Amino acid sequence: MxxxxxxxxxxxGAQKKGTIDAPNKxxxxxxxxxxxxxxxDIQESNSxxxxxIAFGTKVKHQDFVIYCRQYATLIRAGVSVVEATHxxxxxxxxxxxxxxxxxxxxxxxxxxxxxxxxxxxxxVFPVLFINMMRAGEATGNIDDTLERLAGTLxxxxxxxxxxxxxxxxxAVLSVLTLVVGMFLMVFIVPTFMxxxxxxxxxMPLITIIVVGISDWLIEFWYIVILALLIxxxxxxxxxxxxxxxxxxVNVVLLRMPVFGQLLQKDVIARMTRTLATLFSSSVPIxxxxxxxxxxxxxxxxxxxxxxxxxxxxxxxxLSEPLEKTWLFPPLVTQxxxxxxxxxxxxxxxxxVADFYEDEVDRAVDTLKSLIEPLMIVVLALVVxxxxxxxxxxxxxxxxxx
Numbered sequence: 397m398x399x400x401x402x403x404x405x406x407x408x409g410a411q412k413k414g415t416i417d418a419p420n421k422x423x424x425x426x427x428x429x430x431x432x433x434x435x436x437d438i439q440e441s442n443s444x445x446x447x448x449i450a451f452g453t454k455v456k457h458q459d460f461v462i463y464c465r466q467y468a469t470l471i472r473a474g475v476s477v478v479e480a481t482h483x484x485x486x487x488x489x490x491x492x493x494x495x496x497x498x499x500x501x502x503x504x505x506x507x508x509x510x511x512x513x514x515x516x517x518x519x520v521f522p523v524l525f526i527n528m529m530r531a532g533e534a535t536g537n538i539d540d541t542l543e544r545l546a547g548t549l550x551x552x553x554x555x556x557x558x559x560x561x562x563x564x565x566x567a568v569l570s571v572l573t574l575v576v577g578m579f580l581m582v583f584i585v586p587t588f589m590x591x592x593x594x595x596x597x598x599m600p601l602i603t604i605i606v607v608g609i610s611d612w613l614i615e616f617w618y619i620v621i622l623a624l625l626i627x628x629x630x631x632x633x634x635x636x637x638x639x640x641x642x643x644x645v646n647v648v649l650l651r652m653p654v655f656g657q658l659l660q661k662d663v664i665a666r667m668t669r670t671l672a673t674l675f676s677s678s679v680p681i682x683x684x685x686x687x688x689x690x691x692x693x694x695x696x697x698x699x700x701x702x703x704x705x706x707x708x709x710x711x712x713x714l715s716e717p718l719e720k721t722w723l724f725p726p727l728v729t730q731x732x733x734x735x736x737x738x739x740x741x742x743x744x745x746x747x748v749a750d751f752y753e754d755e756v757d758r759a760v761d762t763l764k765s766l767i768e769p770l771m772i773v774v775l776a777l778v779v780x781x782x783x784x785x786x787x788x789x790x791x792x793x794x795x796x797x
Contacts, residue, residue: 468542606785
């Protein structure tokens with residue numbers, strides 16, 4: 397949103413100066429006119445106090461879901477698309493969404509459809525939203541389409557948060573274990589070893605190993621930090637820029653013994669839920685598969701979806717490519733095949749999504765109950781080994797005395 401300084405006169409002839417928020421000068425003049433002010437001079441403000449400070453261009457998931465719900469309610473209540481866009485643009489707290497909706501409103505007033513206007517803002521409106529809105533405009537069921545989309549986004553968000561919560565605890569505890577271990581090795585172990593130097597003691601093997609690691613860390617600590625930085629930066633670079641590396645990493649993650657099964661259930665739930673939503677909104681199946689490939693968030697499942705689309709173009713079925721890959725269990729392929737034969741593919745995919753979303757919930761709860769004690773044992777083991785390396789020579793000293 398841009399701030400404009402203006403000067404003009406009211407209907408009574410009184411001079412008026414001030415500022416007004418608007419996406420562009422034309423809208424600002426129209427706003428002033430509705431307030432009874434005839435603008436004589438209007439310019440964009442250059443003051444830093446009037447600059448729209450934003451800390452990102454993406455819309456929070458919660459804000460977008462709320463927007464979809466409110467938009468559906470307004471359309472169902474008989475409010476026009478342009479008025480609904482104006483109302484939601486005025487009241488939303490998300491600055492990126494507010495700016496986008498103001499531009500969308502202007503484009504709609506100029507004759508564009510909502511879907512075409514929103515497509516100009518890909519960072520705000522996802523591909524799934526734009527294509528479902530196109531289908532909703534074609535069928536006249538915009539409100540139902542928005543409700544389905546909001547429900548889909550809510551479920552995907554909830555699953556994402558549950559998986560993140562399952563991953564966060566072991567990640568934090570792993571970092572804590574590393575930090576505590578490094579601290580003991582660099583600061584505590586050398587202090588005790590200096591006290592043992594003047595004593596004629598035969599060090600246990602565990603003490604010799606721990607002291608060797610401690611001495612190496614003290615002397616070459618910069619190599620450890622540099623190596624960690626190289627690994628992290630290099631991994632991020634190749635993961636973002638090398639498609640083969642990106643694909644391989646995701647295959648490895650999906651094949652992991654415990655977390656891999658959780659991630660696999662998550663991507664299956666996301667794919668089937670999105671497909672079911674698109675089919676229910678009357679999006680053509682080939683177009684729906686193209687959209688799913690873009691929004692799947694996983695290159696492994698994206699590749700299978702593209703293969704399924706190619707198979708459909710050649711006259712095959714959706715279930716055939718799914719049966720040939722290790723990624724989809726028999727439940728998914730069988731339900732998909734039944735849905736194709738009976739003409740109820742959207743219903744079957746929705747049931748598959750419900751099943752795997754419940755599976756993710758149960759898997760997350762199970763992982764949390766297992767990971768917490770396991771990570772505590774790992775932390776205790778690391779600290780225990782270091783403490784044992786320190787105190788065993790002390791016990792030997794007491795025996796000699």
